[in-house]
Amino acid sequence: MANLSLKGVGKTYGGAQQAAVTGIDLDIADGEFIVLVGPSGCGKSSLLRMIAGLETISTGEVAIGGRVVNRLDPAERDIAMVFQNYALYPHMSVRDNMAYGLKNRRTPKAEIAQRVEEAARMLELGPYLDRKPRALSGGQRQRVAMGRAIVRQPAAFLFDEPLSNLDARLRVTMRMEIRRLQKRLGTTSVYVTHDQLEAMTLADRLVVLNGGRIEQIGAPLEVYRRPASTFVASFIGAPAMSLVDAQIENGQLLLERYLLAHVGNAPGPVTLGLRAEELRIGPAGIPMRVEHVEELGAQRIVHGMIGAQRLSVADGSGAPLSETVLVSVDPARLNLFDTATGRRSELRLTAAQAPLPV
């Protein structure tokens, strides 16, 4: 159990022009569950592997529990890692797989046996302890991989997309199990995934990465509600936040010439971020041409066009839709982004506003 601290961490691979990871500053509190999320190639795995010691750190400093580990072997960093394809030793039984790391650290035999038993009980692996990995299902293998990490009682758990080889249903149950275990053990964890839903449900804090840089750090809901950039806005949440071009003229926020709100922001083109569930189909609003409808059961997602721009609206009414519907939004829930930089800018509403019947 320890805190983790990353200072200006960067990685440039040999022969590569550009750095894969640049200037990562991140402080992880003891017992915190951090999820690194981003599209493939964003540097999240490289970052995790640098913490683990499987990649050298090109610049900056990684400290685990106050101890700088830049020059330490992976085995000396007091971390345990769970790999995407489990990485179990195929020739060893489940018991030996879990015990191997402890044996190499000269843990007394009795204690190894006790820790393995305990982990097996926690993960319901008891009946399989003497089996080889090939005789186990995918979910069981993933449990063994977790067991191997748990028995070590390390300062930190590192998870490298551990659930992406499992089928959808198993992924959901394992996700909950990981969260439950981590809460129970209180071990600091860093978890890498490209699945934003996994990231949202697991994390104490999300770290959204793009192009080797941190886009935003924050609690899942904070990231969801107030994305720091258009990248985060489009990456986090399903369906993705609709990003549309809008104008500010004379203190009026206009979308396709329809007035949305009275604002005090500087005039010019802006990018507007609209969450599907914040939009309402109603008797008044901006007309949207319905293109297709995704029926999800509890609600449906209506995809359509406002002028030449795409928009997705969540609708729970189940009422029949006409070819063109009217869409309105609470101005307080609008997300405003700088069109040039893609960064968030705060919307300054003037005058008391009711949802505008535009």
Place this chain on the structure above:
Amino acid sequence: MTDIPLAATRDRRLAGRLAAWWRAEPASPAKRVQFDRPLTPWLFVLPQIAVVVIFFYWPSVQAVTSSFYIEDPFGFGSTFVGTENYRDALASTEYRNTALFTAFFCAVVTALSLGLGLLLAVKADKVIRGAESYRTLLISVYAIAPPVAGLIGMMIFDMHMGPLTQVAAWFGYDLKVGIDYWDTAVALITISVWKQIPYNFIFFLSGLQSVPASVREAALIDAKSEWRRFRDIILPLLAPTAFFLLVINITYTMFDTFPIIDVIVKDKPANNPMTLVYKVYLDGFKGNDIGGSSAQSVILMVVVAALTIVQFRFLERRVHYG
């Protein structure tokens, strides 16, 4: 119908069955998927059977038969002598010495070529970038035919102009390959090992490269000592490759070193070391003792068969196939 003789009924039945066999109605698709004539499959396997019979069973039977006869050196008939050829061979000190040397040679060459092949492969595996040229360089030796390897070896070990003889001379040692028993043995072992290393290297290298990267990384986190990781993780995962190579290498030292021995030992004084296979050839074709040589080859056949059975029964059980 009762007045038809029994024999006639039987004949008719037989004819009917023959006709049915010829027409060979494909009874049910499950039973007869491939061929509708029972002879067709035999036609297809005939070439293979012919090869096996002509080149394996026939000579084997010949060897076994002639091992019970003493043959006239010029082919004018033969005399049945029972097991005398076997008793002669087994009682002869020369034969026993050759058998001992073969066992020694086999053990040393297999151990050295497997060990060095593995060592080189482990080192090459670490420098993956250079591996392409490294691999090509080391495999190229394998492309050399055994007699050529023997010839090159002979030149290196040559008593008058061989560079190795010169090197030995600098250290005050008089290397006499082809004359001194152990000098010749060393030369034979060196050339045989040298010839076999690339083969082992390639298999070990591909074995090493098929160990998943994530398993290596997991081991990196679990064990600090590189030797432990190799012993506990890499080596067990290489076991199937190693087992295959063991069988191949033993066969190699027993049989395929023949040309190397021939080049080094031929036309040299008679006290040189040789393997059982070479002795079979020497006694049979140089000594014209077909019976004795046949008996020896039958013994060799039995020994190799026994060895192979032992390998598969006892060693393979300890091998893990991923």
